[in-house]
Amino acid sequence: MTTVAVGQLEPRFGDVVHNVERTADVIARAADRGADIVVLPELVSTGYMLQSRDEAFALAEVAGHGPATSRWLELARELDVVIVAGFAEQDGASLYNAAFLAQPDGTHAVYRKVHLWDEEALYFEPGDLGFPVVHTRHGRIGMLICYDGWFPESYRTLAGKGADLVCVPTNWVPIPGQRDGEAAMATVLTMAAAHTNGIVVAAADRVGTERGQEFIGQSLIASHTGWPVAGPADAAAEALLVADVDLAEARRSRAWGKFNNPLRDRRPSAYELT
Amino acid sequence: MTTVAVGQLEPRFGDVVHNVERTADVIARAADRGADIVVLPELVSTGYMLQSRDEAFALAEVAGHGPATSRWLELARELDVVIVAGFAEQDGASLYNAAFLAQPDGTHAVYRKVHLWDEEALYFEPGDLGFPVVHTRHGRIGMLICYDGWFPESYRTLAGKGADLVCVPTNWVPIPGQRDGEAAMATVLTMAAAHTNGIVVAAADRVGTERGQEFIGQSLIASHTGWPVAGPADAAAEALLVADVDLAEARRSRAWGKFNNPLRDRRPSAYELT
Numbered sequence: 001m002t003t004v005a006v007g008q009l010e011p012r013f014g015d016v017v018h019n020v021e022r023t024a025d026v027i028a029r030a031a032d033r034g035a036d037i038v039v040l041p042e043l044v045s046t047g048y049m050l051q052s053r054d055e056a057f058a059l060a061e062v063a064g065h066g067p068a069t070s071r072w073l074e075l076a077r078e079l080d081v082v083i084v085a086g087f088a089e090q091d092g093a094s095l096y097n098a099a100f101l102a103q104p105d106g107t108h109a110v111y112r113k114v115h116l117w118d119e120e121a122l123y124f125e126p127g128d129l130g131f132p133v134v135h136t137r138h139g140r141i142g143m144l145i146c147y148d149g150w151f152p153e154s155y156r157t158l159a160g161k162g163a164d165l166v167c168v169p170t171n172w173v174p175i176p177g178q179r180d181g182e183a184a185m186a187t188v189l190t191m192a193a194a195h196t197n198g199i200v201v202a203a204a205d206r207v208g209t210e211r212g213q214e215f216i217g218q219s220l221i222a223s224h225t226g227w228p229v230a231g232p233a234d235a236a237a238e239a240l241l242v243a244d245v246d247l248a249e250a251r252r253s254r255a256w257g258k259f260n261n262p263l264r265d266r267r268p269s270a271y272e273l274t
Numbered sequence: 275m276t277t278v279a280v281g282q283l284e285p286r287f288g289d290v291v292h293n294v295e296r297t298a299d300v301i302a303r304a305a306d307r308g309a310d311i312v313v314l315p316e317l318v319s320t321g322y323m324l325q326s327r328d329e330a331f332a333l334a335e336v337a338g339h340g341p342a343t344s345r346w347l348e349l350a351r352e353l354d355v356v357i358v359a360g361f362a363e364q365d366g367a368s369l370y371n372a373a374f375l376a377q378p379d380g381t382h383a384v385y386r387k388v389h390l391w392d393e394e395a396l397y398f399e400p401g402d403l404g405f406p407v408v409h410t411r412h413g414r415i416g417m418l419i420c421y422d423g424w425f426p427e428s429y430r431t432l433a434g435k436g437a438d439l440v441c442v443p444t445n446w447v448p449i450p451g452q453r454d455g456e457a458a459m460a461t462v463l464t465m466a467a468a469h470t471n472g473i474v475v476a477a478a479d480r481v482g483t484e485r486g487q488e489f490i491g492q493s494l495i496a497s498h499t500g501w502p503v504a505g506p507a508d509a510a511a512e513a514l515l516v517a518d519v520d521l522a523e524a525r526r527s528r529a530w531g532k533f534n535n536p537l538r539d540r541r542p543s544a545y546e547l548t
């Protein structure tokens with residue numbers, strides 16, 4: 001079994017020092033509870049509501065060399081955990097809405113958000129690294145960020161490349177039409193992706209209101225069957241979710257009876273998707 | 275506005291005469307309530323639990339020439355409705371799990387299930403007509419059948435080809451892991467497909483237990499926002515759902531703010547989906 005933790009936090013906009021210490025705290029608490037893998041929200045080190053390119057450049061860092069990503073590398077090593085967390089990445093004159101994966105052996109990987117949401121298009125470049133699958137001793141991990149989850153193609157690509165677990169740093173916003181007591185659409189999409197691909201999905205959302213934008217919390221860990229094994233968490237309060245997931249069973253149980261397997265039953269020649 | 279009806283029925287296995295009369299009854303009731311389009315379950319004329327090729331051949335019919343499809347053509351003309359319903363199609367020495375779309379002008383279209391479930395593989399051929407989009411005076415209609423809905427590629431293909439409404443004759447079965455009070459996974463997948471593509475989805479399921487196989491009902495009509503506008507219906511009883519949907523608004527409101535559109539934001543060059 002693999003113990004996965006999701007930290008639902010409320011970053012303070014622009015205060016990287018504060019935010020990184022908050023992530024260090026929740027990573028330590030997750031490690032105390034036996035976590036092998038800790039997932040934290042999108043842009044957790046900076047906050048989300050950037051308003052200009054200047055502001056974005058001022059808060060971004062080079063992967064592995066800035067205050068957030070270098071601290072996550074230290075913590076991964078010290079606490080023997082894999083950490084996946086969102087940060088603003090600078091690469092020369094380009095910025096990316098990115099996820100950083102720090103391993104205990106000191107190596108790291110970066111995923112750059114492929115599908116940009118709203119005014120992110122004004123300061124971030126669309127991700128140009130595709131959808132990497134990172135090998136860890138716990139299994140194969142893919143990463144997606146927020147709006148990527150609106151594209152089943154993202155999850156399908158990762159599952160097809162062998163991902164057992166997809167970690168999703170996110171900053172979900174309210175979606176019109178939700179009725180009282182109804183699951184958030186983000187919950188629906190996360191469950192659908194886990195179920196239709198037979199993969200575990202760990203989605204770490206933020207809470208709070210920032211520069212007028214509300215975020216909806218409700219982080220969750222969905223098992224490879226699609227059903228949540230932790231969360232959805234509270235819509236407004238910070239939270240730490242911890243769940244044991246069986247990544248071997250995820251891979252094994254994609255045999256749906258004698259004839260079916262959700263990944264092998266695809267019929268690409270019938271899809272008109274260009 | 276377009277009025278869409280979904281008839282949730284319990285077919286009697288192998289009794290085509292009885293089943294066709296039951297569909298005629300529900301189609302007439304839907305027309306009385308103003309339906310423009312009526313959707314009925316998968317294999318509604320025959321029942322689902324076929325056990326041999328002989329049995330399947332005995333119950334199948336040539337599209338537009340057998341007792342079910344010719345009756346649906348008559349009813350479409352008489353009642354001025356579009357009818358979408360599941361039947362077992364014979365085409366020479368081949369059988370298909372198919373959906374028949376009858377228009378008031380006497381024309382028809384056929385969709386053949388692309389993704390076969392379980393022992394369907396023993397008597398049906400995989401669909402070889404791709405995913406047709408049928409033009410009607412109400413808008414563009416696509417069809418999918420049951421397990422097709424486990425492949426987001428199916429909905430995406432139809433949406434990309436311009437479908438405003440996807441009609442889903444289905445025979446959903448229970449999925450392990452569902453907790454009391456939780457939405458069925460079929461509901462989750464239907465909502466996710468409607469939301470991520472900005473399309474209306476009308477799914478007509480059956481109820482009852484046939485040759486030991488339970489079916490779960492819970493038919494629904496999801497608006498282009500993803501939220502249900504009718505259903506989920508009862509898990510065990512027959513039902514008729516009727517809802518007004520705005521197919522023009524579905525098309526218009528795929529503009530998600532100034533930057534986003536769920537169909538145009540796809541990045542096929544990043545997807546490794548072969």
